[in-house]
Amino acid sequence: MTNNNEFISYDELQQFIKSSFEAVGLSSNHADKTARLMARADLMGQDGHGVFRLPQYIKRIRAGGLNVTPNIHCVEDRTAMALVDGDNGMGHLVMSHATELAVQKAAKTGIAWVGARHSNHAGPASLYAMMPLEHDMIGIYVAVGSANHLPPWGGTDMLLSTNPIAVAVPSATNPPIVLDMATTVAAYGKVKTAAQRGEMMPEGWMIDRNGQPLTDPRKAADGFLLPIGGAKGYGLSLVFGILAGTLNGAHFGQDVVDFNADSTTTTNTGHFIIALDIAAFTDPERFKTGIDEVWRQMKSSELLPGYEAVRLPGERLAQVTKTREENGIPMTKSLRSALAELAKQLDVNPL
Amino acid sequence: MTNNNEFISYDELQQFIKSSFEAVGLSSNHADKTARLMARADLMGQDGHGVFRLPQYIKRIRAGGLNVTPNIHCVEDRTAMALVDGDNGMGHLVMSHATELAVQKAAKTGIAWVGARHSNHAGPASLYAMMPLEHDMIGIYVAVGSANHLPPWGGTDMLLSTNPIAVAVPSATNPPIVLDMATTVAAYGKVKTAAQRGEMMPEGWMIDRNGQPLTDPRKAADGFLLPIGGAKGYGLSLVFGILAGTLNGAHFGQDVVDFNADSTTTTNTGHFIIALDIAAFTDPERFKTGIDEVWRQMKSSELLPGYEAVRLPGERLAQVTKTREENGIPMTKSLRSALAELAKQLDVNPL
DSSP: OGGGOEEEOHHHHHHHHHHHHHHTTOOHHHHHHHHHHHHHHHHTTOGGGSGGGHHHHHHHHHTTOSOSSOOOEEEEEETTEEEEEOTTOOHHHHHHHHHHHHHHHHHHHSEEEEEEEEEOOOSOHHHHHTGGGGGTEEEEEEEOOSSOOBOSTTBOSOOBOOOOEEEEEOOSSSOOEEEEEOSBSSOHHHHHHHHHHTOOOOTTSEEETTSOEEOOGGGGGGEEEOBTTTHHHHHHHHHHHHHHTGGGTOOOGGGOOOTTTOSSSOOOEEEEEEEEEHHHHSOHHHHHHHHHHHHHHHHTSOBOTTOSOOOOTTHHHHHHHHHHHHHOEEEOHHHHHHHHHHHHHHTOOOO | OGGGOEEEOHHHHHHHHHHHHHHTTOOHHHHHHHHHHHHHHHHTTOGGGSGGGHHHHHHHHHTTOSOSSOOOEEEEEETTEEEEEOTTOOHHHHHHHHHHHHHHHHHHHSEEEEEEEEEOOOSOHHHHHTGGGGGTEEEEEEEOOSSOOBOSTTBOSOOBOOOOEEEEEOOSSSOOEEEEEOSBSSOHHHHHHHHHHTOOOOTTSEEETTSOEEOOGGGGGGEEEOBTTTHHHHHHHHHHHHHHTGGGTOOOGGGOOOTTTOSSSOOOEEEEEEEEEHHHHSOHHHHHHHHHHHHHHHHTSOBOTTOSOOOOTTHHHHHHHHHHHHHOEEEOHHHHHHHHHHHHHHTOOOO
16 A cells, blocks of 8 residues: 555645635635645544545535635524534534634633534544644534434434544643544445455444345445444434534434535534633643543553553544654545546646 | 332332431431432333442441531532532432532523532433433533443453443423433443343453453453443543543542442542533524424334334333333332341331
8 A cells, every 4th residue: 555655745735725725716714724624634644534525525616515705603602602603614614613712712611512503524523622622621522424324223214424523632741532433333434445445344334224234335325334332322323413413403314415425405514512621620730640640541451362552542643643744644546646636627736 | 020029109219218318317408309319210210220229328328438418519610610529428419419500500601511529329320411401401411430340442451430421302292312321332230130130141241351252240250341332432431531530530540449349438439411501502492393303203214124113312211200100110029128128227117
């Protein structure tokens, strides 16, 4: 694989994404902001949620399914909460706005919860959960996924998405703890990757409409993802969908639009972000030292046979980010081709 | 089984629990409040978290491990948050206090988060998550479990608990949606029940120290519970433990006291409750009608072979509560014996 990779810097990537968005009508400011967040996702190793998504975003914009000049504004606002209407703009703009608002409010109130509706796919969940970290705050982010891939437990109608959660917690000397997970055993992107590579999937990722294990990713359309812990993961996906969708007046259930299959229908994607100000609870330095102690205890555990180390959520993210800051971001040949083709279409400088 | 059951009313049960707590020194007010919550847990069908726990609570009180005259007070207080110190009192008193505070604050701010430390086992998570419902609020509750039953993913040192989450959401004409789940495939109580019944456990509940499936519940001490979704459930247990424990100055990780095995050491149990005021986001009636629509969609799904219905979280709880309100709470012979023995010890009227 590595032989096929070319490495590009964050700055090069960010510039390319920015030019692409400017070419389809985003303001320079909006294009710049979205590009920073998308390139940041690649820097973090979230390859399925960074520039990989650019062709689809651009396709939707050109099809008229996304507003390039959104008026992102609050429709509800109380001391410790707000509800942001994204006016069908880029999800990155909506959720970075919502997160900034949550941080501002939490600094006064101790905690804030900001929901969003009429948003769109916003990249990796951890991108937003991590934003409060630099303010010595904890971030919690939840979204309604951008396509339904599973039924309610015991059913076969696709009514639920992988509705992910991310939680980011700062430490003193270790990387932050960053959990970023779908409520399904495998994210749908992993199924697509297996299909591209011609590999079979392990049992437990998907079942077919008869409830039998589905292991051939080329038949993914004949089955559905399995939630973590069976009915428990279904329950998590359901309540996250209600909290990020229904509560905000965003789509949930049968109204969810498959963002990859349909480029014109407004997705009305919902998300929420919580910012928790650690200083409201305790001295932030003391707390962060406590999180170092959590790292120490988990890392000190004796190991199960076959495991080389206990890992903490966010550990790989920190390692990949550091490596990519030094060496650049690896780009597969197929992704480079797709982006070269895009550059041609948009008449912007290629990567 | 049913032949062995006797049915008692909520009022009888509440009175018995109240008398028992008064006999060991709780004030009449505290005994009454705790007894209402414990009997409510039985009414809800949470048999492992109601009066079943009374002998253990009383044992701890008599051993001096729990404060019968706690000064439950706020140590931190901001507009939308508070941190409650339970002064090692009954967890039910601490968390009902914390929840009332969260509801009061949320009515003004839209949302409130109240953490607690120096608390104790407080019964089922759903008991607190459901309290905001009558105020047209959503409740979210998380706790550090009262004993460590699993290692970090890949390890063998027992550093984590089943750290449960409960989320309660009101509807207009259907029961509330109430998710109440451990972050492990099986709660430890299910392992104990299997042992009592002489039954084997299915693969997937526990593994031994070599990573092999452990299916004999009598050997439970030689292994550990498995988290839902493997590393994902480990991550959830970890971040819930940090948010409910470390952030509040409560125990987490190796400091967690096994509440069933040790009746004297202060547990310093941590929890948190979030109250979300629906009216801050939208018209509550409109929202609750939207939750009815969620019920309708999920219930309308075609079924997988072998399933009789799609169920929603909270559906069984509502059915059991209704049945028990009408017919009383079933009590097994072994539980009746244990409570009769307790009544004798405490010199209170038996059930």
